[in-house]
Amino acid sequence: MKNIIFSLIFLFFAGISAGEETDHIFGRPIDRKLLGLKKEKLSHFKFYWHDVISGPKPTSIMVVPPVSNTSFNFFGSVTMIDNPLTLGPNLTSKLVGRAQGFYASAAQQDLGFLMLMNLVFVEGKYNGSTLTVLGRNPAMSAVREMPVTGGSGLFRFARGYAQAKTHWLDIKTGDATVEYNVYVFHY
Known part of the structure; x- marks a missing residue:
């Protein structure tokens, strides 16, 4: 009788621990439609990034x-x-968003920045959505290319690249306007 009770208790606890393991799945494939992901799109955005270092409101x-x-x-x-x-x-042109993050001088031999910024859009259907740019910006090159590594809102699962081209630079103040062309795949 003791053996039967012991066996039943053992099976009961073995069943509980086995059940706990299946309740905690680390990773599994899912159907993209469950997240509302339909057809992937490719979009192009063009805007101007204003780096204001001087004045009363940098x-x-x-x-x-x-x-x-x-x-x-x-x-x-x-x-x-x-x-x-x-x-x-x-x-003074129409505001379509803000670039929030940082840039760090990361090169010893030239003018090269590590850029990390979220492009936070405030215009139209993109209001509240973001794209994240993370990469090297060799500032003295005519056109610089940096990866788009992700996004939020309408840009979930985003990937792509951003091209930056200096439009205007004031050597005395350091203020600059940079044209950005961003190409991004998103759902």
Whole structure:
């Protein structure tokens, strides 16, 4: 009788622990339609990124200065940004979003930045959706290409690239306007 009771208790607890394992699945394939994902689209966005360093309301602020003041490229510096994105090249043009994140001088031999920014859109059906850009920006190149690594809202599962081209630069203040062309796959 003891053996039967012991066997039943053992089977009961073995069944519970086996059931617990199946309740906690780490990863599994799912049908993309369950997430509302239909056909993948390719979209192109063109806007202007305004890096305002000077004046009473800068949109870019250096939060970590370079270790060496003699560095021509500010190696080691980190600048936080909340830059306006506009439809046209003038800062007074229609606001379509903001670039929020940072850029850091990450190259010792040239002017190369590590860019990490969320493009937060405020216009039309894209209002509240974001794209994330993470990559190297060799600032002295005529056209720079950086990867789009993801997004949110209408840009879930986004991937693509952004091309940046300096439209205007004030050498004295450091203020700049950069044309961005972003190509992104999304659902």
